[in-house]
Amino acid sequence: MTVSANAQAILLLTARFGKSDSGANKPLTPKEYGRFAEWLRLHSLTPERLLSGDLQELLQGWQDKTVMVERVGALLDRGSALALSMEKWLRAGLWVMTRSDPDYPRRLKQHLRSDSPAVLFGCGNRALLNSGGLAVIGSRKVSQDDLVYSSRIGEMASNAGVSIVSGGARGVDETAMLGALGAEGTAVGVLADSLLRACSSGKYRRALMENNLVLVSPFNPEAGFNTGNAMARNKYIYCLADAALAIHSGKKGGTWSGAQEDLKRGWVPLWVKQTDDPEAGNKALIAAGAMEA
Incomplete structure (x- = not known):
């Protein structure tokens, strides 16, 4: 199983890969990611797009009391940790599902809306x-x-x-x-x-x-x-x-x-x-x- 670039970006923004994921670099909570994802959608941006280009320029106009551009950048800069974890998880037979996947549980979206988890491992x-x-x-x-x-x-x-x-x-x-x-x-x-x-x-x-x-x-x-x-x-x-x-x-x-x-x-x-x-x-x-x- 391969993981799309968009799923990789969502994982970088929301998932933990080690004990160092704390403090200012703590992954986004479902509520935080919900706010951020909605802003991206309204500005015709996908999480994948954030992996390339100037982040300050791409996120110009984004303002949030907890999700600062610097925090987003630090989370996206964890590519090595993501690669190591994904190799281990996929080798063990796990899969990853994001909220943008067509088979994501529709009941979670209906009941929880933007509070539904951005990523599901299974x-x-x-x-x-x-x-x-x-x-x-x-x-x-x-x-x-x-x-x-x-x-x-x-x-x-x-x-x-x-x-x-x-x-x-x-x-x-x-x-x-x-x-x-x-x-x-x-x-x-x-x-x-x-x-x-x-x-x-x-x-x-x-x-x-x-x-x-x-x-x-x-x-x-x-x-x-x-x-x-x-x-x-x-x-x-x-x-x-x-x-x-x-x-x-x-x-x-x-x-x-x-x-x-x-x-x-x-x-x-x-x-x-x-x-x-x-x-x-x-x-x-x-x-x-x-x-x-």
Whole structure:
């Protein structure tokens, strides 16, 4: 797989390649890139065009409180780091998708508009990103009954021809995905970390080879766990699906905040499993507007 010059420019502007990508040279956030990309479009410029020519001249008239021309120039000057990373990622079977690609998930654009991630890294059947499905979310540490329930939901979705969309984390997420895949169904895993490692994992190998699975992440494929990234990716799980089911939520944390954000934004209908666990936030989510499952 080759990566177009336009995709390379977007990667340089928005992706991390190492720990040195911080401070003044921190890659553009989705919001920052959204503002910048819109300005480029209005001035008939593509990100690729910024790789050649005088940057000061090309960006004449551009003004932004955080995205200065000097910062853009420093980010575009990371060609060697990009080349080394891309060689490693592509050799491992990963692909790169940018917001300008025709098969970029349309649901992300519809729900998040300019806040949709500029770049997605992934492996597996990228067509599944536009197939919708049921988002299944829940805590990492749950009862055995909840794990059995999660697996059964995956199987039922498979039998109904519906993809499972989840975060791939241990607990509810992974169990629902494996339940669907074990029943010869399909799944979309939106990972917050360690995409490169997950794509070579034995538990996913068969499903990836049979085009029943796509693993995707807006973050560096080699990034380790980061609480901020885990919280940020929750919205992508909801926005890639047609409906969502929360199996178990705490009264704080990722599942809780993601469900609250969906209820506030109205991305997709949210159902919540009933539970007698006094430590769970399920009842509070139902009281906030979610539907009982």
